[in-house]
Amino acid sequence: MQTTAAPAPPPTLADTVHRFARLPVLAIAGVVAIAHLVAAGLGRGYWFDELLMLVLGRDHLDWGSADQPPLAPLLAALMDAIAPGSILALRIPAVLATAAAVVVAALIARELGGDRRAQVLTAGAQATGLWATLAGHWLTPYTLEPVQWLLLCWLLVRWVRTRDDRLLLGVGVVAGIAAETKFQVLLLCAVLVLSVLACGPRELLRRPLLWAAAGIGALLAAPTLIWQALHDWPQLRMGPVVVAESEALYGGRWGVAVLMLVGAGLAGLVLSLYGVVRLLRAGELRPYRFLGVTAVAMYVLFVVITGRPYYLDGLYGLLAAAGAVGMQRRREARRGAGTGEPSTRTWSLSWVAWPGFTASALLAGVLLVGAPMLVAPEVPEGIVAKTAAAFRELTPEQQRRTAVFGQSYIYAAYVDGYRERHGLPPAYSGNRSYGYFPPPSDDIDAVLFLGSDPEGLRPHFTDLRRVGDVGEDAGLWLATGRNGSWSAVWPQLRTLSVG
Template sequence: MTAAEDQHTVSPFATMIVLPIAGLVAVLHCVAATSAEGYWFDEVYMLAIGRHHLDWGSADQPPITPALAALMDAIAPGSVLALRVPVMLATAAAVVVAALIARELGGDRRAQGVTAFAQATGVWVALGGHWLTPYMLEPVQWLLMVWLLVRWIRVRDDRLLLVFGVVAGVAALTKFQVLLLCAVLIAAVAAVGPRELLRRRLLWAGAAVAALLAAPTLLWQHANGWPQLSMGSVVIGEADALYGGRFGVAVQMLLFAGIIGTALMGYGLWRLWREPELREYRFIGVAFVVLFVVFVAAPGRPYYVAGLYAPLAAFGALGLQHRRQTGRRGRGWLVWMAGVSSAALAAAVLVLSVTIIRADAGEQIAGDTAAAYHALPEEQRQHTVVIGQSYIVAAYLDGYSTRFGLPQAYSTNRSYGFFPPPPAEYDTVLYVGSDDDEISSYFAQSRPIADVGDDMQAYLLTGQRRSWEQIWPRMRTLTVG
């Protein structure tokens, strides 16, 4: 790289500011991970898939998170802390990459530190940064992709575009939303520049690498009828109940960035539209706005744009830096207040995340089910299958199976419905759910035999009338009843 190729001089990486922030994030999430008394339901779902059904895909998730769960469970069986090590590292790494983005944009040590702090104190990061789920592994991947692009703009090294393709392919094996991100980024670059990027051969070579990496899970989806596409309508249908509809999604999509993060994002977006020297980076703001509109209109999940919070915050932090350099310091106390408030809110949310899991009934569900299962006569148990009404129930049963001596669980809900049905020799069912309406017609007799959790029962069904090969596709559903 020659000096002429460098559009602006970058400051040294703010090691003594950024790494302590990232380290503190890792430590706090480690404390939260060990304080929680059980699994978050989405991570025990990943664990169950990884233990019993690891494949190139599942109905609603690509394979990387279940594979990580299976790996950590093999290293330290039953350890919740070990299970969460990959996501805690990813959460801390996102803080570092956020600062690297600020550095590439010309941010000094303070701007890098502010950007890192904004990433570290995001509400969404605080809530789930220690849960091994696809949506908590995704932000660092998106941030890496943005960093590669902004670095390419500065140094014009096309090898970065090939690496971009590798990261995009890995991200597609983690969560499918990255495919939409890539499409929107390309459209945004075509609309507002830098269009030179689209003429680079290694960009399209990187796209080919990404497609090659993502091919196995896409082929799995094709072979199973593209259940991921059907999940779109499920997500839309759940938006009202979970997030308060489109308005709730829009508000949470902004507030999940945290207090200082949201403020910096707003300032960063304003600067992107206003400052001529940021024209080559304007596509990032366009991509965020487009995705925001799409995910509100659909509606999607509020965390779908979490991977773009830090880049926009970096533009805001860069604006504060320019104000300092030009003597227009403004009301610095507002920034300090926003920072303190953001940290306090993040700490409160982190405590809340531990409380949520403590209040969860997963272990109780598995314990009550195990008691009912082991109370059956041994001869009957040998041909009894345990089925959960929802994938959440089935995942808890699988997650705690070694502790309570439960067999592998089944369900016709979500990804479980696309796994193989029970073997033909299992003609008796211990069914765990709020009711037995969907399955009772396939058996001659059904009767409740035990209470499970706070509001469910274990039903014993005998006298099977149809084979599992006939029952399974008829009961299969992606919606949680």
């Protein structure tokens, strides 16, 4: 008896993989790279987080620090070794990461079935994201992180389509490197696993190479996690600090909720919101639903815990890709899937898409031009110059016995970033990463304190007097007569809060 084969399942949007839109996507990425290189080279000085990366890498490179894994400091040290003192050279890795994120976002759109237009729309959305525009040329962990998250998403999307388990090994490598950049990727991976359990494809969790990848990722992340464990997990104690800073800087939970959306940019926000809807509801994207659930869960988590507005920056490109493919689906429905005759009555979004992208690009351009204005080199230089002037007022013998101490890591990083120009010794601080550096030697019995509140020093020194001002909110105090060993004093000066 002749049997008939079961009918093939209907094709889905991701069954057809279009050619990579190499020329337009690489052109957009090239424009992004050039624009950020120009912004990076305007010569307005370091962003304060860049100074911390430079100090960590150049002077205190280790497997970890209080709130920073070692990758960004390592890159800062390498670039400074290649071109000492060059801000432009220091920022090249950040610029490359920002431009690469544009390409990876477009590749995600391609894997989801996106045609040339969808890939270009996705690339444009990633290129004009407001947070990426603002910080895309600063060498910081939060600038390196987005391309890593997007690579992770691209590998997973491609695995869903191809079932090529070798891709899962790449997931492990990328996740491990991302953990050496910022710790939020550990939360992302946990949420991804839970989303796969809830939505599928559960087959992913039965693949041996996935667990081999987990081992690779754990092995790569182990050095910085071991450092954290040996130092009593300071990163876990950063939670209340982040909440307090978010309250002061961003307006608390609701401010973070709004800024996390705004950070996607004008075009990115529209495409991302549409992309979430498509990932959660579109039948042809059912295998990728776990990514939509992950994005929503991460947004809710970061709002609930009052994180920072840039925490979601690595998922905008994925969501924009799903939204751009959704717009493509509408076009195909209007055209009868290529027949040229309308088959479904749907509203065309083309009349708003390109003007919207033009507005988004203009807004990003204005922000990129204005971003260097946020870095006012005369402020840290002026602070360090006034600190140096006060230090020179001391006798040569007193100078040999006095350490410069910043109340916050920002002040200490200012001093370390510019100290060679002003003849100052290395700075110390009890704040954040500085608090886990070695204390001064015991022949140092005095401190030139830079900050706003020196009361934390009073129990440890017999005399504390003001010797100068460095700005509206900060002054200089000289603390003399240390009354305990540094090994006893240093842990009491250690703090994670900047304020």
